[in-house]
Amino acid sequence: MSHDGFFxxxxxxxxxxxxxxxxxxxxxxxxxxxxxxDQLFREVAEAGSEIATALLTPETWRMSTEDIDRRIQHLLxxxxxxxxxxxxxxxxxxxVRKITPVLEFLYxxxxxxxxxxxxxxxxxxxxxxxxxxxxxxxxxxxxxxALLLDRNPPRMVRTMVEKFAxxxxxxxxxxxxxxxxxxxxxxxxxxxxxxxxxxxxxxxxRGISKPFKDRYHMTAFGHGFLxxxxxxxxxxxxxxxxxxxxxxxxxxxxxxxxxxLGTPSxxxxxxxxxxxxxxxxxxxxxxxxxxxxxxxxxxxxxxxxAVMATRVAExxxxxxxxxxxxxxxxxxxxx
Amino acid sequence: xxxxxxxxxxxxxxxxxxxxxxxxxxxxxxxxVIGIDRRAFxxxxxxxxxxxxxxxxxxxxxxxxxxxxxxxxxxxxxxDPRKGAGEHHSWNLVGTQQILExxxxxxxxxxxxxxxxxxxxxxxxxxxxxxxxxxxxGAQRFxxxxxLISVDMFAQSYFWKYPEIETxxxxxxxxxxxxxxxxxxxxxxxxxxxxxxxDPMVQVLHEEDAVSxxxxxxxxxxxxxxxxxxxxxxxxxxLVALTGKPTVELPHFLLPGVVNxxxxxxxxxxxxxxxxxIRYSATLDGKRAxxxxxxxPSFGVRxxxxxxxxxNIFDGGVEGVEAA
Numbered sequence: 001m002s003h004d005g006f007f008x009x010x011x012x013x014x015x016x017x018x019x020x021x022x023x024x025x026x027x028x029x030x031x032x033x034x035x036x037x038d039q040l041f042r043e044v045a046e047a048g049s050e051i052a053t054a055l056l057t058p059e060t061w062r063m064s065t066e067d068i069d070r071r072i073q074h075l076l077x078x079x080x081x082x083x084x085x086x087x088x089x090x091x092x093x094x095x096v097r098k099i100t101p102v103l104e105f106l107y108x109x110x111x112x113x114x115x116x117x118x119x120x121x122x123x124x125x126x127x128x129x130x131x132x133x134x135x136x137x138x139x140x141x142x143x144x145x146a147l148l149l150d151r152n153p154p155r156m157v158r159t160m161v162e163k164f165a166x167x168x169x170x171x172x173x174x175x176x177x178x179x180x181x182x183x184x185x186x187x188x189x190x191x192x193x194x195x196x197x198x199x200x201x202x203x204x205x206r207g208i209s210k211p212f213k214d215r216y217h218m219t220a221f222g223h224g225f226l227x228x229x230x231x232x233x234x235x236x237x238x239x240x241x242x243x244x245x246x247x248x249x250x251x252x253x254x255x256x257x258x259x260x261l262g263t264p265s266x267x268x269x270x271x272x273x274x275x276x277x278x279x280x281x282x283x284x285x286x287x288x289x290x291x292x293x294x295x296x297x298x299x300x301x302x303x304x305x306a307v308m309a310t311r312v313a314e315x316x317x318x319x320x321x322x323x324x325x326x327x328x329x330x331x332x333x334x335x
Numbered sequence: 336x337x338x339x340x341x342x343x344x345x346x347x348x349x350x351x352x353x354x355x356x357x358x359x360x361x362x363x364x365x366x367x368v369i370g371i372d373r374r375a376f377x378x379x380x381x382x383x384x385x386x387x388x389x390x391x392x393x394x395x396x397x398x399x400x401x402x403x404x405x406x407x408x409x410x411x412x413x414x415d416p417r418k419g420a421g422e423h424h425s426w427n428l429v430g431t432q433q434i435l436e437x438x439x440x441x442x443x444x445x446x447x448x449x450x451x452x453x454x455x456x457x458x459x460x461x462x463x464x465x466x467x468x469x470x471x472x473g474a475q476r477f478x479x480x481x482x483l484i485s486v487d488m489f490a491q492s493y494f495w496k497y498p499e500i501e502t503x504x505x506x507x508x509x510x511x512x513x514x515x516x517x518x519x520x521x522x523x524x525x526x527x528x529x530x531x532x533x534d535p536m537v538q539v540l541h542e543e544d545a546v547s548x549x550x551x552x553x554x555x556x557x558x559x560x561x562x563x564x565x566x567x568x569x570x571x572x573x574l575v576a577l578t579g580k581p582t583v584e585l586p587h588f589l590l591p592g593v594v595n596x597x598x599x600x601x602x603x604x605x606x607x608x609x610x611x612x613i614r615y616s617a618t619l620d621g622k623r624a625x626x627x628x629x630x631x632p633s634f635g636v637r638x639x640x641x642x643x644x645x646x647n648i649f650d651g652g653v654e655g656v657e658a659a
Contacts, residue, residue, distance in 0.1 A: 082567035083636070088618065089463045090536045090570060167459030167615070169532025169587065176534075177570075186462040 009256055016252045043334035047284050054109045061108040071154040072097045091179035107145035110284055115146045117291035121237055125192045127229050128199040129315055130239035131218050132207035135248040135267045135280060139241045142287050143199060158191050159199040164264055185224055192232040200225045209265035215245035216323060221316050223308040230301035235294035238318035242326035246333045247282035285333055290322035340367045342404050346390055347411030349374035351514040355546045356408060357383050390430040399437040406445040406553050409434050416479055416606050423482045431486045435493055438500055445501045447552045450487040452506045453480060457615040464620035467560040477608035503552040507563040508619055511639040512542025517609055519643040527575045530587045534572050535616040540565035541634030541642055551630045564621025565632040571613055577640045
C-alpha cells in the first residue's frame with residue numbers, strides 16, 4: 001500500500017488549518033471588521049429577543065387547530081388517495097398534519113420568514129425553481145411551509161430530493177410521507193402531469209454545500225427541469241431564498257471524510273471544534289423568500305444542451321434579480 | 336369436423352399457483368390441461384393430466400411431439416435461497432430454454448412465462464412507477480436473483496428470435512395467498528420485523544388475481560412484457576398492521592452480518608439481502624397490463640393479506656409446494 005494517500009490527507013488537513021486561520025484573522029482584523037462584528041452582535045441580540053418573545057406568546061403566531069385541520073382537509077380534498085391514505089409516492093396529508101407544528105415553529109419563529117409574491121404561485125401544475133444553500137435543506141422546508149401555511153388555498157410542495165437523502169433512515173420516511181420524492185425525472189414528470197407544484201433546486205448538492213465565501217453566487221444549474229417544463233407545459237416560478245446562505249458557515253468541505261462516510265459533502269464550520277456535529281444546525285438567520293412572475297417556455301424538450309442553456313440562463317437571471325432585490329432590501333442577516 | 340379441444344400445458348402445476356391455474360382452466364369449456372411437475376399434485380381433478388417428470392428431461396419432448404399444444408403456461412420457476420446457485424441456474428435457465436425450444440420446434444403459438452416483479456429490485460432511487468422497460472437491477476444487491484433475471488431476459492429474446500410465437504412475460508407484484516414466497520412467509524411470522532426509520536411502499540397481488548392475469552395473458556394476439564399490479568401501493572407498516580400481529584423494530588445497520596450468520600445456521604429463513612424489501616420501495620407501473628391486457632384486480636389488500644394468513648404452510652396447509 002502506498003503512503004501517497006496518507007500524505008495527501010495530511011496536506012489536506014494542513015490546507016484546512018490554513019483556511020481556518022485565514023477566516024479567523026479576517027473576522028478579527030482590528031478596526032476594519034470591528035463595526036461589522038458589533039453590528040452582527042446587535043442583530044443576533046435582536047433576533048434572540050424576537051424568538052424569545054415569540055416563544056413566550058405563542059398565541060401571536062400559532063395557527064388554531066381548526067385552521068390547520070382546514071388546510072389539511074384542503075390538501076386531502078384535491079387528491080386521489082388510496083384506502084390507506086397515501087398516493088403512489090407515499091405522500092399522506094394526515095402525516096403532514098403531525099409535523100405542521102414543527103414547520104410552523106421554523107417558519108414563523110426560528111427563521112421569521114418574510115415572504116414576497118406568494119400569490120404568483122399559480123393553481124395547477126408548476127415548477128418552483130430556487131437557489132439552494134445552507135448545508136442542510138431548511139430552504140426547502142421554509143418554501144413548503146409558505147405554501148402550506150400562508151397560501152390560500154394551501155398547496156403541498158413536492159420537492160425533488162437528492163437520492164442520498166431519501167435513502168437515509170427516518171429522514172427518507174419523513175420525506176416520503178410529507179410528499180417529497182426522490183429527484184428523478186420520471187417522478188417529476190408524473191407529479192407535474194398530476195398538476196402538482198414541484199420544487200426543484202437545479203444546483204442540487206453543489207449548491208447546498210458551497211463554501212461560505214461563495215454565498216449568493218449560484219453554482220451551475222442542471223438543465224433537466226427545463227426539459228420537463230417543456231414536456232409537460234408547466235410554468236416555472238423563479239424563487240430566491242435570501243438568508244439561508246448564511247445559516248451555516250462552511251469554511252472547508254472535508255471531501256476525504258465525506259467520501260469515507262458516503263455523504264455528498266461534509267462541511268466544517270467554525271464552531272465544530274467546540275460543539276461537534278451540532279455546529280451543522282442553522283443559525284437563526286432571517287429568511288426572505290421572493291416568488292417571481294411565472295415564466296413559460298415554448299420549444300422542443302429534446303433541443304440541444306446549448307439551446308437549453310440559454311433558457312436555463314433566463315430562469316437563473318430571474319432568480320438573480322429577485323436575489324439582488326432581497327439583498328438590497330434587507331437590513332441585516334438576522335433582522 | 337368437430338372442433339379440437341384447446342390444449343394447455345402448465346409447468347410447475349403442483350405449485351400453489353399451478354394448482355389454482357389448473358383448476359381455473361379446468362372449469363373452462365373445451366380445454367384440455369396437461370401439467371408437468373416432478374412434485375405430486377394433491378387433490379387433482381380427475382381429467383387434468385399430470386406428467387411427473389423433470390422439465391429438463393428429454394422425455395418431456397414426447398408430449399410436444401405427439402400433441403398439438405396451443406398454449407404453454409411456464410410457472411415452473413424456482414426461487415429458494417436454501418438451494419444452491421447451480422441448481423437454480425440449471426432448473427430455471429435450462430428448463431426455460433427447453434420449454435421455449437419445444438414451443439419453437441413444435442409450433443406452439445403462445446407461451447406465457449411467469450417471471451417476477453422482483454427483477455427490478457428494491458432501491459432507494461427507484462422511481463415510484465417502475466415501467467417494463469426499466470433496467471433489471473434486482474440482482475445488484477441480491478445475487479440469488481441472477482437466474483430469474485436471466486430467465487426474464489432470455490424469454491424476451493424470443494420476441495425477436497421467433498416472432499411467430501406470441502411470448503408474454505408477466506412480472507407480478509408480491510403475490511399473497513397460499514403460496515410459499517418471501518412476502519407471504521413474512522406475513523405468516525408470529526412477530527413481523529420492520530426496520531427502524533424505514534417504511535417503503537409495497538404492492539401486493541391476491542393469488543387469484545395473479546391467476547386471472549395469467550389467463551388474460553393467454554388471449555390470442557397478445558405479446559410483450561407486463562407488470563401485474565394489484566390494489567394501490569401502501570406503506571409496509573400499514574400492511575403489517577392488517578395482520579394484527581406485533582412488530583419488532585430492528586436497526587438496519589446492525590443487521591446484515593447477523594442475519595447472514597443466522598441464515599447459515601438455519602435460524603433465519605431468509606438471507607440479509609432480502610432485508611432490502613422492507614427497506615426500500617420497488618413499486619411497479621401496472622398501466623400496460625390494464626390498458627393492453629385489460630387486467631383489473633378484483634381483490635383488495637385486506638383480502639390478499641387474509642388469503643396469506645388463512646393458510647399456515649408450517650402446519651402443512653400447503654402440500655408439495657416447492658416454489659411459488
